[in-house]
Amino acid sequence: FHHVEPPPSLLNGLYRDEEPIRQDGYVTDVITKEAEGFIDRQPANQPFFLYVAYTAPHSPFQGPGDLRPSPLPPGSELWNQDEAPKDVYRAMLECMDHGIGSVLKKLDDRQMTNDTIVLFMSDNGGTASGRNAPFSGHKGGVFEGGIRVPCIVRWPEVLRPGLTFDEPCITMDFSASMVRAAGAQPEPGRAFDGIDILKHLAERQPIAKRSLFWRARRAANTRKAVRDGSLKYIADHTGNRLNEYLFDVLQDPCEKTNLLSSRGPEVQRLKLLLKEWEESVKTKR
Numbered sequence: 001f002h003h004v005e006p007p008p009s010l011l012n013g014l015y016r017d018e019e020p021i022r023q024d025g026y027v028t029d030v031i032t033k034e035a036e037g038f039i040d041r042q043p044a045n046q047p048f049f050l051y052v053a054y055t056a057p058h059s060p061f062q063g064p065g066d067l068r069p070s071p072l073p074p075g076s077e078l079w080n081q082d083e084a085p086k087d088v089y090r091a092m093l094e095c096m097d098h099g100i101g102s103v104l105k106k107l108d109d110r111q112m113t114n115d116t117i118v119l120f121m122s123d124n125g126g127t128a129s130g131r132n133a134p135f136s137g138h139k140g141g142v143f144e145g146g147i148r149v150p151c152i153v154r155w156p157e158v159l160r161p162g163l164t165f166d167e168p169c170i171t172m173d174f175s176a177s178m179v180r181a182a183g184a185q186p187e188p189g190r191a192f193d194g195i196d197i198l199k200h201l202a203e204r205q206p207i208a209k210r211s212l213f214w215r216a217r218r219a220a221n222t223r224k225a226v227r228d229g230s231l232k233y234i235a236d237h238t239g240n241r242l243n244e245y246l247f248d249v250l251q252d253p254c255e256k257t258n259l260l261s262s263r264g265p266e267v268q269r270l271k272l273l274l275k276e277w278e279e280s281v282k283t284k285r
Contacts, residue, residue, distance in 0.1 A: 001067050003027055006059070007074030026064045028056050028092070032099035036106045044110075047182060052103060056096040057084065057130070063091030081139075084129035117181060117198075118154040119174060125149055136255045142214045142225035142234055143255055158202050165200075167207045168227065173197035213277045226274040231263075233270035246270070 003014035003023070012020045014027070023030055035052045042048045060072050061084040072078050078088075100120070107113045124139045125132045125146045137143025151169075153159060172194035179186060180196050200207055211228040222237040230250035236243040246259040246267050260267060 001026055001062065002071040003030075004071050006079055010071060010074075026062075026067075026095070028054060028095045028099055029064065031055075032102050035099075035103050039103070039106045039110060039112070042110070042112075049178075049182075052100075054096050054099065057089050057092040059084070061085060061088045061092070061129070063088045064095045065091070082128035084127075089129055114156045116155075117178070119178075120150070120152040121171065121174075122149040123171070134254045140216065140218055140223075141236070142216060142223045144249065144253060147214055147225075153198065153201070155198070155202075159198075163201065165197075167200070168212060169197045169207075170194060170212050211273055211277070213274065215278070224274055224278075226270050226277070228270060228273060231266055231270060233267060233274065235271075235274070 001024075003012065005011045005013045012022070014021055014023060014030075025033075031052060031054055035050060038048075038050055059079050059081050060076070061078045062068075062072075066088070077083055078085075104113075104118065107116055107118075125135070125137070125144075125148065127139045130138075132138060132145030135143065135145035135148055137145035139146055141147075172192070174194070174197060176186075176192040176194050176196040177198035179192075180199065186192055195207065195210075197207075199205070209229070211226055213227075214223075214225045216223045220239050222235075224235045224237075226233050227249065230248050232247050232249045232255075234243075234245040234247075236245070244260055244267075245255070246263055247255045247257070248259065249255065
């Protein structure tokens, strides 16, 4: 409700056009109203791009009925990402669900539904406050529970309802899809990191063999992973300690059986792929 950054700063966290603002209301509802207003302002038959970045169910954990006279104190457990009260967590998710429904209804009201692409996804798996079952791990890690997320696409004029796609993809794939759908081209010499995944989905085309990579650094911890085919290698650097894993995520999507000691050649091959990728994406200055 108070739209501030976590302690100790408690700085204002709400901006419009890069300027800090103060606005009453539950932040999920505020974001929904802004999105609806943006759609209302769009001229008919003109393309637009709208990115609706809900913060729910992020800390501070407050439901839509939990208004307080002042921000949560720094010592409050409700700032802890991993210990949300379950009823509050559910209320935050339900409020976001209603907000998404309101945005979709606004598209209906403006008769924009049939030629608007709607993408729904998360940037990471849930924290320990959520439930990533049956997958292992949480937000901030590279086990499946931290990186495998729901993705729903609605494009009535192109994709039939109920269509599913079991090929692994990555969020960056949608950049290529959106640019192509908008009739644009990437800048010369600036190829996309991903592929046009929606084209593959619409045309039911198999994806050419490729490797997917992840790297996440938080404080002194660095987590890396590479998936090639069904095999996934993880290097988890926690301080000075290195934990390594190899999983067959098709046979073992819950990542319960570590194959590291029994599949030495595959481990070395995947470690080399990961090293080469890290070199290829280093900043060139």
